[in-house]
Amino acid sequence: MRVTFKIWRQDNPKAKGEFRSYDVDGLTKDMSFLEALDQLNENLVLQDEKVIAYEYDCREGICGQCGVFINGRAHGPHDNITTCQLHMRSFTDGDIITVEPWRAKSFPIIKDLVVDRSAFDRIIESGAYISSKTGTAPEANSIPIPKDIADKAMDAAACIGCGACVATCKNSSAVLFTSAKINHLNNLPQGKAEAVRRLEQMTYQMDLEGFGNCSNTGACEIECPEGISIRNIAEMNSSWLRMKLTK
Amino acid sequence: MQNSCFYRILELVKTILNSKVPDGPIEHKWRNYQLKSQLINPANKKKLSVIVVGSGLSGAGTASTLAELGYDIKCFCYQDSARRAHSVAAQGGINAAKNYQHDGDSVYRMFYDTLKGGDFRSREANTYRLAELSAPLIDHFVQQGVPFAREYGGTLVNRSFGGVQVQRTFYARGQTGQQLLLASYSQLYKMIRAKKVELFPRSEMLDLVVIDGKAKGIIVRNLVTGKLERYAADAVVLATGGYSRVFRLSTLAIGCNGSAIWKAHKKGAFFAAPSFTQIHPTALPQSSEAQSKLTLMSESLRNDGRIWVPLKKDDTRKPLDIPEDERDYYLERRYPSFGNLAPRDIASRAAKERIDAGHGVGRLKNAVYLDFKDAIEKFGLDTIKDRYGNLFKMYKKITGIDAYSTPMLISPTAHFSMGGLWVDYELMTTVPGLYAVGECNFSDHGANRLGANSLLQASVDGYFILPNTINNYLADEIKSEQPNIDHPEFEKAEQLAREHISKILAINGSKTVDHFHRELGKIMWQECAMSRTRNGLQNAITEIKKLRDAFWSDVKVTGSENEMNTELEKAYRLADFIELGILMCTDALQRDESCGAHFREEFQTNDGEALRKDEAYSYVSAWEYQNGDFKLHKEELEFEFVKPTVRSYK
Numbered sequence: 001m002r003v004t005f006k007i008w009r010q011d012n013p014k015a016k017g018e019f020r021s022y023d024v025d026g027l028t029k030d031m032s033f034l035e036a037l038d039q040l041n042e043n044l045v046l047q048d049e050k051v052i053a054y055e056y057d058c059r060e061g062i063c064g065q066c067g068v069f070i071n072g073r074a075h076g077p078h079d080n081i082t083t084c085q086l087h088m089r090s091f092t093d094g095d096i097i098t099v100e101p102w103r104a105k106s107f108p109i110i111k112d113l114v115v116d117r118s119a120f121d122r123i124i125e126s127g128a129y130i131s132s133k134t135g136t137a138p139e140a141n142s143i144p145i146p147k148d149i150a151d152k153a154m155d156a157a158a159c160i161g162c163g164a165c166v167a168t169c170k171n172s173s174a175v176l177f178t179s180a181k182i183n184h185l186n187n188l189p190q191g192k193a194e195a196v197r198r199l200e201q202m203t204y205q206m207d208l209e210g211f212g213n214c215s216n217t218g219a220c221e222i223e224c225p226e227g228i229s230i231r232n233i234a235e236m237n238s239s240w241l242r243m244k245l246t247k
Numbered sequence: 248m249q250n251s252c253f254y255r256i257l258e259l260v261k262t263i264l265n266s267k268v269p270d271g272p273i274e275h276k277w278r279n280y281q282l283k284s285q286l287i288n289p290a291n292k293k294k295l296s297v298i299v300v301g302s303g304l305s306g307a308g309t310a311s312t313l314a315e316l317g318y319d320i321k322c323f324c325y326q327d328s329a330r331r332a333h334s335v336a337a338q339g340g341i342n343a344a345k346n347y348q349h350d351g352d353s354v355y356r357m358f359y360d361t362l363k364g365g366d367f368r369s370r371e372a373n374t375y376r377l378a379e380l381s382a383p384l385i386d387h388f389v390q391q392g393v394p395f396a397r398e399y400g401g402t403l404v405n406r407s408f409g410g411v412q413v414q415r416t417f418y419a420r421g422q423t424g425q426q427l428l429l430a431s432y433s434q435l436y437k438m439i440r441a442k443k444v445e446l447f448p449r450s451e452m453l454d455l456v457v458i459d460g461k462a463k464g465i466i467v468r469n470l471v472t473g474k475l476e477r478y479a480a481d482a483v484v485l486a487t488g489g490y491s492r493v494f495r496l497s498t499l500a501i502g503c504n505g506s507a508i509w510k511a512h513k514k515g516a517f518f519a520a521p522s523f524t525q526i527h528p529t530a531l532p533q534s535s536e537a538q539s540k541l542t543l544m545s546e547s548l549r550n551d552g553r554i555w556v557p558l559k560k561d562d563t564r565k566p567l568d569i570p571e572d573e574r575d576y577y578l579e580r581r582y583p584s585f586g587n588l589a590p591r592d593i594a595s596r597a598a599k600e601r602i603d604a605g606h607g608v609g610r611l612k613n614a615v616y617l618d619f620k621d622a623i624e625k626f627g628l629d630t631i632k633d634r635y636g637n638l639f640k641m642y643k644k645i646t647g648i649d650a651y652s653t654p655m656l657i658s659p660t661a662h663f664s665m666g667g668l669w670v671d672y673e674l675m676t677t678v679p680g681l682y683a684v685g686e687c688n689f690s691d692h693g694a695n696r697l698g699a700n701s702l703l704q705a706s707v708d709g710y711f712i713l714p715n716t717i718n719n720y721l722a723d724e725i726k727s728e729q730p731n732i733d734h735p736e737f738e739k740a741e742q743l744a745r746e747h748i749s750k751i752l753a754i755n756g757s758k759t760v761d762h763f764h765r766e767l768g769k770i771m772w773q774e775c776a777m778s779r780t781r782n783g784l785q786n787a788i789t790e791i792k793k794l795r796d797a798f799w800s801d802v803k804v805t806g807s808e809n810e811m812n813t814e815l816e817k818a819y820r821l822a823d824f825i826e827l828g829i830l831m832c833t834d835a836l837q838r839d840e841s842c843g844a845h846f847r848e849e850f851q852t853n854d855g856e857a858l859r860k861d862e863a864y865s866y867v868s869a870w871e872y873q874n875g876d877f878k879l880h881k882e883e884l885e886f887e888f889v890k891p892t893v894r895s896y897k
Contacts, residue, residue, distance in 0.1 A: 011810075012810070028535055028537070030534045030535050030538075031535065031537050031538075032539070034539070035537050035538065035539050038537070038539060038761065039537060041814070042759045042761055042762075044805070045759045045760075045803055045804070045805050045814060046757075046759065046803070048805060049805060050805050050806045050812075051805060051806065051812075051813060051814045053811050053813055055327065056501055057326060057331050057333070057500040057501060057502050058331075058333060058335065058336045058500040058501075059500070059501055059539060059540040059542070060336060060540070060542045060543070060641070060645075061641060061644065062335050062336050062422070062424075062425055063326075063330075063331040063332075063333070063335050063336065063500060064330065064331065065326060065327060065331045081644055085641075085644045085645060087645070087647075089647065110471060110811065111471075111810070111811045114811065116327070117327060117328065118327070118328065118448070120328070121328050121329075121330075121436065124330075124432070124433060124436050125436040125437075125439055125440045126440070128433050128436070129391075129392075129433035129434055129436065129437040130390065130391055130392050130433075131437060132390050132391065133312075133315045134308075134311070134312040134315060134387060134434075134710050134711075134714070135387075135711075136390070137383070137386040137387045137389065137390035137391075138386065138390065139386055140345070140385045140386045140389040140403060141347065141402050141403055143389075144397075144400060144401025144402055145397050145401050146397065146399065146400075146401045147397045147398060147399045147401070150394050150395070150396070150397040150401075151394075151397075153392075153394040154394040154419055154420060154426075157392075157394050157419075157426060157429065158420075158422060158425070160425070161328065161330050184392065184394070185392050188392050188394065190389070190390055190391075190392050191392055
């Protein structure tokens with residue numbers, strides 16, 4: 001199988017980027033999308049050209065490091081997958097495949113398809129933890145957590161931090177990411193003590209990082225590899241309102 | 248004469264490899280250790296700095312806990328965020344001797360299972376401590392907000408894993424590693440906010456700096472700018488994970504590498520049991536040469552899935568067309584008491600045996616079936632979906648096949664490295680002040696690791712053990728001079744790292760890094776994986792040396808050292824993998840026995856099981872690097888509390 005990749009090349013954050021086209025032949029339907037890019041990079045090396053920078057690590061959809069815009073969609077043509085889970089069988093021979101980095105003000109481009117998502121880490125840093133030191137925990141079964149609550153926390157906790165929600169959002173909003181983390185911890189009895197502070201600080205940090213507001217289009221939920229529900233956003237907003245009214 | 252010589256050597260070995268196992272009955276050893284170990288007052292802890300390389304479960308656990316204790320911490324990872332570390336990918340669960348299921352579990356039983364699972368090739372005291380600290384670890388993670396699976400009444404659920412007859416595995420769907428890692432990542436960022444940890448993402452350790460025989464710092468490459476940087480500290484902790492990417496195709500993340508421990512090895516840290524690498528029985532089969540990774544399907548699937556191949560050789564019928572009496576459930580047949588839950592080494596070897604005998608299935612005949620038909624009939628589709636839903640979803644995403652209606656295709660794949668840097672009871676390597684935690688050390692798993700013990704070991708090392716042993720070393724370091732990056736040893740190490748990179752870039756040959764990695768992978772998979780022979784290993788060593796020469800004369804890397812250059816990163820990691828491959832084969836060659844994952848075809852019983860030789864090989868091999876050669880040291884294993892028996896799962 002043969003395709004043409006039209007890929008965003010940008011040497012560094014300050015350089016002016018541009019699309020460049022590359023034909024790659026000898027691909028198979030079984031190959032993953034990233035393996036096709038690997039093949040392209042091997043070709044480039046042999047042609048004495050610099051390789052394209054793109055990110056990946058686990059290649060099984062859980063580390064969240066991969067993620068590019070493919071033909072105008074975050075993580076490619078399917079709903080709820082990561083870029084590394086996309087396979088060439090989703091394309092046809094002769095396709096032109098456009099590949100771009102995440103486009104969001106809060107995710108500046110480092111090189112080619114690699115962006116800086118450290119804004120997510122700073123949101124986590126602002127309060128996504130339970131302030132207990134190692135060695136201070138009570139017996140695990142001493143605080144029962146009903147299955148539905150544990151399941152709900154797990155649904156929200158499944159976020160892999162890839163940034164597709166931000167990249168696909170027309171406002172570059174990070175509310176799906178932020179609300180999922182808040183709800184994961186705030187739903188659990190262990191997280192209750194710091195629930196209000198967590199909500200306040202994480203949403204504050206989210207705004208500080210320059211992410212946009214949510215206009216409820218639901219695009220993020222469709223691209224999220226873990227299918228994190230936008231109900232998390234509603235829940236966070238209602239908690240936020242309650243906090244503002246009672247504080 | 249020979250005898251006295253032998254004892255002199257034995258004495259010498261003992262002085263080099265002091266395991267520092269404390270006195271007393273096995274259940275009191277850890278307490279006795281803590282009672283005698285030196286303490287440091289809080290005011291002094293602030294003055295002591297520790298470098299942690301790696302931010303996975305063991306690294307983040309170490310960094311956050313040491314920071315909570317008051318030390319000044321610098322933590323490094325090659326990924327863009329600490330949340331990417333490969334602990335994230337562990338699926339099935341984490342073991343703990345809580346005995347919540349009231350099925351006869353205890354610390355002692357868990358210790359025994361682990362020791363036996365490792366075919367009696369690990370240190371008793373370490374393995375006991377692993378089991379002993381497992382229960383408080385679950386308490387810890389629950390408190391940190393890990394949403395473990397729960398009963399309707401709110402208590403914690405358990406399931407079984409291979410090699411065990413009790414239910415002691417805790418899990419968070421098929422994403423246990425992710426949830427534990429996110430908890431430790433959160434705790435790490437809590438300490439970053441408290442300004443007690445400084446994190447350096449996109450930073451890769453290129454060398455260890457040793458001053459006057461003690462680990463005092465590292466040389467790091469900033470992966471965005473390519474700049475080499477120096478960092479000094481009173482101690483260095485390596486938490487850099489496993490090295491099974493030496494096989495190229497493995498369940499590991501693409502970036503996983505052995506470079507940090509290899510550089511440490513070259514600076515004096517002994518490398519223990521390098522050939523003990525685990526081949527996991529349930530990964531997705533390889534489908535093409537271009538494949539970069541083989542995804543793992545959690546071992547937990549073997550709780551309900553039944554493994555089989557067609558009875559008839561080269562059977563080309565579709566699985567659903569093969570009637571029940573023409574299927575060979577070979578694990579149930581060979582190991583009736585453990586069945587599909589036989590330990591990994593045994594399950595992998597049994598699969599290989601069937602595939603080699605011509606019963607393999609799939610397009611390349613390199614797989615076996617994992618079938619859920621009976622489980623779905625027995626428990627209903629909803630229960631199976633609840634237990635493994637995300638794994639089935641993942642399977643479908645990758646293969647395009649719905650495994651609820653047709654069996655999964657699975658195949659053995661390189662997975663975990665039991666081997667790693669040799670550490671004593673304090674998790675210190677043979678270089679004073681250099682520690683190794685998690686998968687990158689050799690300590691608890693012997694010749695084979697039991698499922699759900701990996702997350703456990705990484706966490707216990709990082710959260711509970713190291714923070715209670717490093718003080719014993721640092722208490723004396725407070726008196727010594729503050730480490731300084733202007734020391735000539737830093738200068739020298741940085742210079743050598745720079746030259747190493749320039750040398751790679753200057754070759755400008757005709758083959759890509761991936762080409763050489765594929766070649767290395769083929770040799771290692773063929774000769775140093777599930778079954779090994781003397782001849783094969785000897786040839787492999789010759790072949791890898793040829794490959795090393797070819798790499799250094801014909802590799803081509805484009806771009807420069809002063810920029811983000813992913814091709815260059817792959818190249819210097821592979822250069823180390825090639826050298827490590829030689830050591831792995833050397834280690835497998837010296838061990839004239841079969842034990843756990845190390846199966847030498849010359850040493851097997853009549854029915855094809857591993858033939859262990861305790862009189863001669865009841866030791867941990869620990870290799871010293873000597874100018875490109877390796878010298879073997881032995882830590883004799885003393886079994887004070889358990890008598891090694893023939894390991895049987897029949």
